[in-house]
Amino acid sequence: MSLFKSFFSKKEPAVPFDLSCIRADMHSHLIPGIDDGSKTMDETLAILAKFESLGYNKIITTPHIMAEVYPNTPEVILSGLANVQNAAKEIGLSLQIEAAAEYYFDQSLIEKVQQKNVLSFGNNYVLVEFSFHAQPDNEHRLFFEMQVADYRPILAHFERYPYFHGSTEKAIEYKEKGALIQVNLNSLTGHYGPGVKKQAERLIDEELVDFVGSDCHRIQHLMHLEEHLHLPYYHKLGKLQLKNNTL
Numbered sequence: 001m002s003l004f005k006s007f008f009s010k011k012e013p014a015v016p017f018d019l020s021c022i023r024a025d026m027h028s029h030l031i032p033g034i035d036d037g038s039k040t041m042d043e044t045l046a047i048l049a050k051f052e053s054l055g056y057n058k059i060i061t062t063p064h065i066m067a068e069v070y071p072n073t074p075e076v077i078l079s080g081l082a083n084v085q086n087a088a089k090e091i092g093l094s095l096q097i098e099a100a101a102e103y104y105f106d107q108s109l110i111e112k113v114q115q116k117n118v119l120s121f122g123n124n125y126v127l128v129e130f131s132f133h134a135q136p137d138n139e140h141r142l143f144f145e146m147q148v149a150d151y152r153p154i155l156a157h158f159e160r161y162p163y164f165h166g167s168t169e170k171a172i173e174y175k176e177k178g179a180l181i182q183v184n185l186n187s188l189t190g191h192y193g194p195g196v197k198k199q200a201e202r203l204i205d206e207e208l209v210d211f212v213g214s215d216c217h218r219i220q221h222l223m224h225l226e227e228h229l230h231l232p233y234y235h236k237l238g239k240l241q242l243k244n245n246t247l
């Protein structure tokens, strides 16, 4: 290629997407030591400071609640939250910090919903994750019980379930039943593999995404995201009617 041609074919560096328009993150694991996320308060504070520098002004952190694996309770999460809020205040962070949970979908979740014993946020939203291996078979029962109890399920990282890849049929069906769809920001970088990336793009193309989340477990997740914000799909995402800024 001649010097002339290479000079003129050189692309302008793309503008990074401004995360401050997302305003609130609603999926992360930042209560120290209670799941597979942050292990120490220092780690949590570093992550929160990073969120603040990226332009976020609210974090709703969502530790796992998963039967035997992470048997967290609302009490454990809320007392951990109080410690995080105090520590963040002490170092002068100004972003708002709240907590709910990421509920793994099994029979015990249906019972918790019936007892109204779940941590919700925003407009009675409850963050729910499905198994990564097997397609759920009684999710409509969950949606029904949630409706009765006046909760609204948000389906966590919907693009990450391999059994739904290649189609958006289930996303459409679940949304018709009142569920909302959350996509992980790092899915657009290929962080979870090409199939997940493609599915996230498909959900964005069809404007099926209600919320985006960092699903931040450690600071590297935010650094990775920051390095990829120039990707076109972040800009495309920013044009959707996301509900993060209603939280």
Ligand SMILES: [Fe+2]
Binding pocket: 027, 028, 029, 102, 215
């Ligand atoms: Fe998560």
